[in-house]
Amino acid sequence: MAILSLEGVSQEFGGLLALDQVRLEVEAGKVFGIIGPNGAGKTTLFNIITGIYTPSSGQVIYKEKAINGLPPYELARLGIARTFQNIRLFNKLSVLDNVKVGFHGVTKAGFFGSMLGLPGERREEKAISKRAHELLEMVGLDDKKMEYADSLAYGEQRRLEIARALALNPSLLLLDEPAAGMNASEKLNLMSFIEEIRDHEDLTILLVEHDMNVVMNICDQIAVLDYGRKIADGPTEEVKNDPRVIQSYLGVEA
Amino acid sequence: MDALLSQYIDAYYLHLMVLIGINIILVLGLNIITGVTGQLSMGHAGFMSIGAYTAAIMSVHLAFPFWASLLAGATAAAAFGFLLGLPTLRLEGDYLAMVTIGFAEIVRVFFLNFEPGGKAVGLSGIPEHTGFTLVWTMALLIIVLNAKLLNSRIGRSFYAIRENEIAAEAAGINTTRLKVLAFMIGASLAGLGGGLYAHYMTYIAPQDFGFMKSIELLNMVVLGGMGSIPGAILGTIVLTLAPEMLRIVAEYRLLFYGALLVLLMIFRPNGLLGDIRWYDFKKRWFNKGVKTWPS
Numbered sequence: 001m002a003i004l005s006l007e008g009v010s011q012e013f014g015g016l017l018a019l020d021q022v023r024l025e026v027e028a029g030k031v032f033g034i035i036g037p038n039g040a041g042k043t044t045l046f047n048i049i050t051g052i053y054t055p056s057s058g059q060v061i062y063k064e065k066a067i068n069g070l071p072p073y074e075l076a077r078l079g080i081a082r083t084f085q086n087i088r089l090f091n092k093l094s095v096l097d098n099v100k101v102g103f104h105g106v107t108k109a110g111f112f113g114s115m116l117g118l119p120g121e122r123r124e125e126k127a128i129s130k131r132a133h134e135l136l137e138m139v140g141l142d143d144k145k146m147e148y149a150d151s152l153a154y155g156e157q158r159r160l161e162i163a164r165a166l167a168l169n170p171s172l173l174l175l176d177e178p179a180a181g182m183n184a185s186e187k188l189n190l191m192s193f194i195e196e197i198r199d200h201e202d203l204t205i206l207l208v209e210h211d212m213n214v215v216m217n218i219c220d221q222i223a224v225l226d227y228g229r230k231i232a233d234g235p236t237e238e239v240k241n242d243p244r245v246i247q248s249y250l251g252v253e254a
Numbered sequence: 255m256d257a258l259l260s261q262y263i264d265a266y267y268l269h270l271m272v273l274i275g276i277n278i279i280l281v282l283g284l285n286i287i288t289g290v291t292g293q294l295s296m297g298h299a300g301f302m303s304i305g306a307y308t309a310a311i312m313s314v315h316l317a318f319p320f321w322a323s324l325l326a327g328a329t330a331a332a333a334f335g336f337l338l339g340l341p342t343l344r345l346e347g348d349y350l351a352m353v354t355i356g357f358a359e360i361v362r363v364f365f366l367n368f369e370p371g372g373k374a375v376g377l378s379g380i381p382e383h384t385g386f387t388l389v390w391t392m393a394l395l396i397i398v399l400n401a402k403l404l405n406s407r408i409g410r411s412f413y414a415i416r417e418n419e420i421a422a423e424a425a426g427i428n429t430t431r432l433k434v435l436a437f438m439i440g441a442s443l444a445g446l447g448g449g450l451y452a453h454y455m456t457y458i459a460p461q462d463f464g465f466m467k468s469i470e471l472l473n474m475v476v477l478g479g480m481g482s483i484p485g486a487i488l489g490t491i492v493l494t495l496a497p498e499m500l501r502i503v504a505e506y507r508l509l510f511y512g513a514l515l516v517l518l519m520i521f522r523p524n525g526l527l528g529d530i531r532w533y534d535f536k537k538r539w540f541n542k543g544v545k546t547w548p549s
Contacts, residue, residue, distance in 0.1 A: 050424060076426035084424075090417035093410075094533075101414045105426015107407055111435060114406035115399050121406065128407075146533050168426060 002061075003028040003204050004049070004172060009058035009068075011044055011228075018044045020228040021058070026221075028171075031198055031205045033219035033236075035212075037249055040225040042208040043085060046174055049206070050082050051075040062172070077105040081170035083161040085177045085208075091150035095141055098149050098160055099132040102167025135163040139193075155186045159193075166201060173197075175207040179214045187211065191218050216240060224249060256385035268386055270498060272454060275389035276447050277490045281474045282400050282483065283443025288472065289481040290404060291436040292416030293343065294351045298444050298471045300358030303463035305331040305445025307371050310380045310452040315370055320383040324449040331445025332438045334361075339437035343430060358468055365460045376459025377452075384454035392450070396443065401483055403439075412436055413481065477518055479528025488526050 004026040011019040019041045026032045034042050047053045049060060051072040060068045067075060081102075090098050107128060113121035136142045139159040144152065149160060158178060165173055178194070179187050191214060198205055209215050215222065216236060223233035224245050232242045239245055260268060284298045309327030312318040318326070342353045365371045372378070403409045414422040415429050415436075422429055452458045470493065478489025496514060500507045518526070 052420070071428075072420075072423040073426050073428045076424055082424055084421065088418045088421035088424075090414050090421065092417060092529075093413055097410055097413070101410050101422070101427075102425050104407060104411050104414075104422075109407040111403075111408055111439075114408040115403040117402055117406075125406070164421075164425065 001028055002026060003063060004206070005061045006045075006049075007059045007061065009045075009048060009055045009060060011041070011048060011053060012056045018228050019048070019055070019225075022225070022228075022230050024223055024230070024233065026172075026204060026206060028204050029198070029202070030220040031194065031207065031218050033215045033222045034206065034208045034225060035210070035215055035222060035249065036225035039227075041228040042225055043176060044228075045225070046082065046176055046206075046208060049075075049174060050080060073105065076168055079168065079171040080174070081165035081168040081172070082174040083158070083165055083176055083178065085180065087154075087157050087161060089149040089157055089160060089164075092148060094146050095149055095152065095160055096132060096136065096145040099135055099163050099167050100128055102164035103128045103132070105168050132167065135166055138166075138197075139163045154181050155183075158182070158190075162193075162197075166197065169201075170203065172204050172206065175205060175209075177208055177210060179209055179211045187214055190214070194218055255387040259386055270495065272384070272386050272389050274491055274494045275386070275393040276450050276454065277471070277474065277494050278393045278487055279389075279396055279450065280444055280447035280471055281478075281486045281490045282396055283440040283447065284471050285440075285475050285478075285481065285483070285486040286400070286404075286412065286436050286443075287440035289475045289479075289486065290409070290416060291412040291433060292480075293433060293436065294347055295354045295437075295440070296351045296465075296468050296472060297354035297356075297358030297361075298440070299463040299465070299467035300354070300361040301331040301335060301441040301444035302448035302451070302467070303358075303361055303365060303458075303460070304334055304441075305448030306452040306458050306463070307365055307368075307377070307448075308445070309449030310377050310458055311370050313381055313383075313453065314377060314379060320381070320453060324446065324453070327449035327452075328442045328445040331448070332442035335437040335439075335441025336434060338441075339434040343433040343437070355465065355468070358463075358465065362460050362463060365463075372459075374460065376457060376462075378457040380452050380456045380458070382453060382456050384450050389450055389454070392446070397483065397487070404481075404483065408432070408435070416481070473515065477515065477525055479522075479525025479530070482525070482527045482530075485525050485527035492526070 002025045006022055006024040009019055009022045034045060036042055048055050051070050054069045059066050090101060107124050109121040109124050136145055139162060141156060141160055152160060179190055182190060194205060195218060197203055219236050222236050222239040224231050224239060226248045231248060232239050232245050280302060284295065287293050287295045305327035308330040309323040312323040312326050313320065338357050342350060345353060366374050411422065411427045411432050414427060415432060419429055474489040474493045475486055477493060479485030496511055497507060500510045503510055
């Protein structure tokens with residue numbers, strides 16, 4: 001069953017067609033990769049799915065409901081979480097607080113509850129705290145929970161972003177170039193980590209990535225964008241051997 | 255209680271302590287807007303004067319009980335915080351600062367021409383209901399509630415908005431709504447402080463709430479350290495006392511005050527306590543329960 005589908009989604013920026021009639025079906029429980037050269041519209045696609053842009057035309061269907069036009073915070077509450085290509089952490093908050101903020105969309109405490117520490121709020125805080133520690137353990141940042149987020153190493157910052165996104169208890173996780181700037185062993189770790197969270201957290205993962213090694217190894221399905229058009233999609237093995245894809249993106253092997 | 259204190263403490267020092275208490279309430283309000291949520295507001299005195307005038311007019315002309323006047327002042331200020339916040343919070347940084355300056359000026363000019371407020375002459379004969387005990391009881395209560403609020407779901411989302419608005423939205427935070435909430439909390443504390451001020455001084459005039467007052471309050475937040483409650487309190491104490499201490503240098507007072515600000519910003523650019531957490535303090539001095547971190 002498709003958890004997310006895009007039906008003829010186009011995005012114009014003042015005459016520039018960043019996405020042209022893109023059609024996608026993302027199946028639940030899979031890792032879906034989106035690849036394409038720079039400027040192909042991959043991040044634009046992410047920004048549409050997460051509500052930062054409203055598409056010029058077309059529909060985005062998530063869990064059988066049209067979601068285009070909803071603001072980002074609503075989509076987060078519906079279970080669409082994301083990380084960013086250029087890391088966006090809350091720099092001057094502790095690692096732990098970064099993750100705790102991530103729970104905002106799935107918790108309820110209001111102004112009075114928060115200020116007065118009413119029983120409901122206290123229960124919620126306890127649960128948040130427990131789960132936040134679990135997530136930090138999972139990404140291996142438990143011993144740095146009190147450091148400021150911007151004092152972490154690059155790879156750690158990426159992992160913290162993922163932990164924060166997982167706090168929303170999402171059904172769909174969007175990773176925007178998760179392997180960017182990582183060295184070979186960090187990439188290997190990342191790959192096994194992504195597979196682990198997909199299985200453990202019952203997630204569907206959509207990722208944009210330039211590192212073909214990573215993409216080919218962990219994605220079940222791939223879509224290829226070029227100049228805003230989808231030029232191919234399907235199971236990884238098929239796409240890898242598609243002549244159009246090789247020509248426009250993978251390059252002809254010698 | 256106040257009578258007892260005045261037997262032992264010089265009236266002048268008692269007066270300064272009351273002013274510090276009132277300023278702490280005002281500054282904690284501004285700290286939520288500017289320090290914590292990161293929305294540069296340079297019109298805090300405008301909210302303060304709305305609270306002060308509303309409370310004073312209700313006490314003087316309508317003979318409301320003190321508590322009701324105080325509450326009305328805080329509520330009126332919060333309402334204006336809401337009205338100002340809703341359309342303007344899409345603005346950022348300098349633009350928001352301009353709007354808040356404009357707002358405070360409008361409020362000042364309004365009271366300059368407002369008959370029940372005594373116009374430019376000001377409003378006198380406000381019953382004196384405020385003293386050291388009341389001000390400090392309220393200040394302490396507000397400090398405690400503030401600390402609780404900032405360490406909660408709502409408080410964390412305020413900090414998140416300051417640090418990265420897009421990431422905050424992606425975490426499910428309705429940033430517009432929370433920014434308006436921050437404005438309302440800040441404005442209501444300004445209104446409360448204004449009401450206390452009016453019932454302490456027994457006389458208020460529009461020039462008490464001019465642009466310089468807003469800047470003075472903003473200085474306290476920045477000097478203490480953006481978003482830090484101990485910082486806001488320390489900043490308030492230092493900057494409330496500094497002009498008084500500097501009386502010894504007579505006419506050079508403002509010069510020294512300015513120099514003090516410049517020096518502090520050079521040596522503590524994040525404010526006195528802006529980048530110091532209780533945790534760091536423990537780590538440094540007690541080295542307790544903290545794993546050492548290779549540097």
